Amino acid sequence: MDYKHYIAQHLVCEGISPESIEEALTVPPDTNMGDYALPCFKFAKALRKSPVLIAEQLRDGYVTDGVIAEVSAVNGYLNFKVDRAGLARDVLARVRSERERYGGSHMGEGKTICIDYSSVNIAKPFHIGHLSTTVLGGALYRIFRFLGYHTVGINHLGDYGTQFGKLIAAYKHWGNREEAEKGGIHAINDLYVRFNKEADEAMQAEAREYFRLIESGDKEANELFEWFKSLTLDYVKKIYDKLHVTFDSYAGERFYTDKMAPVIEELREKGLLKESNGAQIVDLEPYGMPPCLILRSDGASLYATRDLAAAIYRKKTYDFDKCLYVVAYQQNLHFRQVFKVLELMGKEWAKDLVHVAYGMVSLEDGAMSTREGKVVWLEEVLDRCVEKAYSVINEKNPSLQNKEEIAQTVGVGAVIFGALYNNKIKDIVFSYDKALNFDGETSVYVQYTCARASSVLNRARAEGTTWDAVQDVQPCVQEFELLKAIAEFPDTVLAAAKNYEPSYVARYCVDTAQKFNKFYFDCKILQAEDEETRAFRLALTEATLMTLSNALGLLGIGVPDQM
RNA sequence: GCGCCUUUAGCUCAAUUGGAUAGAGCGUUGGUCUACGGAACCAAAGGCUAGGGAUUCGAGUUCCUUAAGGCGCACCA
Numbered sequence: 001m002d003y004k005h006y007i008a009q010h011l012v013c014e015g016i017s018p019e020s021i022e023e024a025l026t027v028p029p030d031t032n033m034g035d036y037a038l039p040c041f042k043f044a045k046a047l048r049k050s051p052v053l054i055a056e057q058l059r060d061g062y063v064t065d066g067v068i069a070e071v072s073a074v075n076g077y078l079n080f081k082v083d084r085a086g087l088a089r090d091v092l093a094r095v096r097s098e099r100e101r102y103g104g105s106h107m108g109e110g111k112t113i114c115i116d117y118s119s120v121n122i123a124k125p126f127h128i129g130h131l132s133t134t135v136l137g138g139a140l141y142r143i144f145r146f147l148g149y150h151t152v153g154i155n156h157l158g159d160y161g162t163q164f165g166k167l168i169a170a171y172k173h174w175g176n177r178e179e180a181e182k183g184g185i186h187a188i189n190d191l192y193v194r195f196n197k198e199a200d201e202a203m204q205a206e207a208r209e210y211f212r213l214i215e216s217g218d219k220e221a222n223e224l225f226e227w228f229k230s231l232t233l234d235y236v237k238k239i240y241d242k243l244h245v246t247f248d249s250y251a252g253e254r255f256y257t258d259k260m261a262p263v264i265e266e267l268r269e270k271g272l273l274k275e276s277n278g279a280q281i282v283d284l285e286p287y288g289m290p291p292c293l294i295l296r297s298d299g300a301s302l303y304a305t306r307d308l309a310a311a312i313y314r315k316k317t318y319d320f321d322k323c324l325y326v327v328a329y330q331q332n333l334h335f336r337q338v339f340k341v342l343e344l345m346g347k348e349w350a351k352d353l354v355h356v357a358y359g360m361v362s363l364e365d366g367a368m369s370t371r372e373g374k375v376v377w378l379e380e381v382l383d384r385c386v387e388k389a390y391s392v393i394n395e396k397n398p399s400l401q402n403k404e405e406i407a408q409t410v411g412v413g414a415v416i417f418g419a420l421y422n423n424k425i426k427d428i429v430f431s432y433d434k435a436l437n438f439d440g441e442t443s444v445y446v447q448y449t450c451a452r453a454s455s456v457l458n459r460a461r462a463e464g465t466t467w468d469a470v471q472d473v474q475p476c477v478q479e480f481e482l483l484k485a486i487a488e489f490p491d492t493v494l495a496a497a498k499n500y501e502p503s504y505v506a507r508y509c510v511d512t513a514q515k516f517n518k519f520y521f522d523c524k525i526l527q528a529e530d531e532e533t534r535a536f537r538l539a540l541t542e543a544t545l546m547t548l549s550n551a552l553g554l555l556g557i558g559v560p561d562q563m
Numbered sequence: 564g565c566g567c568c569u570u571u572a573g574c575u576c577a578a579u580u581g582g583a584u585a586g587a588g589c590g591u592u593g594g595u596c597u598a599c600g601g602a603a604c605c606a607a608a609g610g611c612u613a614g615g616g617a618u619u620c621g622a623g624u625u626c627c628u629u630a631a632g633g634c635g636c637a638c639c640a
Contacts, residue, residue, distance in 0.1 A: 027579060037582085041582080064638085076620085277573070289636090293638055329633095359633090360633080360634095396601095507577070
């Protein structure tokens with residue numbers, strides 16, 4: 001039941017359209033006031049009446065029914081109370097029939113959305129700074145898919161640049177196959193760090209030459225590069241599996257090597273390309289931005305050149321309705337420039353490109369620095385959180401089966417949830433103290449709530465109880481609050497998608513879990529007063545579990561039925 | 564210097580996008596329930612929403628301005 005829509009359709013008011021009423025409907029700050037409210041102030045001018053009078057007249061004209069039970073006018077607000085039994089019937093039936101699909105929709109059917117996220121660099125291990133893009137992108141991927149969109153996850157690999165020449169030079173000097181295979185990506189990264197520390201001019205020249213060899217298709221250089229690449233992908237895929245993140249394409253920067261020339265040609269034809277200090281640029285001064293560099297003075301392409309080619313390729317290949325770039329806000333200007341250049345090229349779809357910018361991660365003693373060894377590796381964070389989860393389980397629930405598996409779900413979930421709980425634009429100062437704290441507003445709290453709910457349901461099932469049909473039950477306050485929260489879930493998912501903000505879903509989880517815990521504390525479920533109430537509460541418990549499990553699932557977090 | 568972002572309780576953050584008395588968690592203090600899982604629940608204390616102006620019936624939210632912090636400003640990605 002869409003109450004806002006229902007109210008708008010049933011409220012007769014001359015001179016004001018149902019659409020603008022639906023638009024204006026809000027939720028009062030306090031449940032005692034009502035469940036929905038229409039502030040009448042903005043209609044005062046058009047109707048030439050005081051808001052107070054408008055509200056009173058609308059109240060008098062509204063006929064209550066089995067959906068809206070009560071209407072009142074208070075200081076220019078028109079407040080509506082829904083019929084609680086009706087809400088209960090409606091919500092429980094809907095969750096019961098939609099189950100794993102509850103909260104989703106078909107609004108995106110036939111539409112494609114590309115999401116560029118995580119985008120690992122070859123030969124660089126994952127550190128805590130890579131977590132945001134990975135879990136944000138993964139959550140958006142699932143949220144849009146839940147809304148019926150065809151989603152394309154793109155890992156725009158950082159596999160192009162002079163650093164790979166350096167890496168090969170370093171490997172040739174100091175590395176060998178055996179050590180690299182044993183030490184994996186960290187061993188390779190060490191070589192790169194060492195190069196940056198120790199390389200002299202001769203080695204720098206060598207590095208440039210190796211980069212040229214990669215570009216010109218030299219067999220040995222490319223074999224080495226491909227080997228580094230496969231080591232990197234093997235390594236990151238393990239992390240992606242843990243985080244429940246998947247990709248449909250690994251087309252990285254190198255993929256666009258042969259796709260830039262036509263773009264440059266098109267820029268030239270359209271008269272957008274200008275020479276400046278020997279480089280080829282697109283002048284963006286009229287738009288208040290520095291020029292966008294297309295070709296260096298030595299003729300080499302740049303980051304922006306490849307992003308232009310990539311955007312055009314993606315439009316041609318996927319015909320997206322939206323293409324998201326989940327990249328930190330450091331690159332605000334870069335994306336504004338690239339999007340503007342595409343617009344100037346006459347790509348009307350440039351408006352569908354969205355930079356989903358998020359805040360930066362630093363450590364308590366300042367910015368991360370690989371060279372100074374001030375780095376927090378993501379694997380280590382995951383491992384330590386899983387260990388912590390394991391030890392808590394051992395303490396609280398030592399007889400539990402498959403403790404390792406549950407510790408994995410709980411520990412990894414806490415890492416993901418921590419990265420998604422706040423608005424994405426906020427900077428994050430990482431600390432192990434916070435990461436390892438499972439108290440309060442965390443996924444662990446939500447998972448614990450689910451485990452409680454599962455436990456009740458399992459007991460009821462063991463007794464052979466069923467709770468199919470929901471009768472006319474008047475919910476108490478706790479039940480009603482919980483029902484409203486469950487009913488809100490589809491809107492929450494929509495808002496999260498619209499604002500590219502998975503934190504809405506994470507907040508929703510905690511909020512709903514709190515409401516369940518209040519209900520659980522105050523209302524006996526298995527020992528309810530009568531059979532009808534018992535069935536109703538079981539159905540409510542089941543609906544809560546289903547909803548929370550769908551919500552956590554969107555974030556990539558699992559729900560154990562015991563912990 | 565210019566541009567963008569951030570600033571809300573001691574700390575970390577919310578606030579349905581302009582609506583009614585600004586809410587959570589952590590921490591502090593005090594309580595609850597013969598436990599359907601205490602990894603729970605309740606309460607108290609804590610606020611001139613960084614400062615100042617403006618718009619509006621109404622501003623944490625919009626605009627201007629000041630301050631503090633972050634990020635970015637041509638051949639890295």
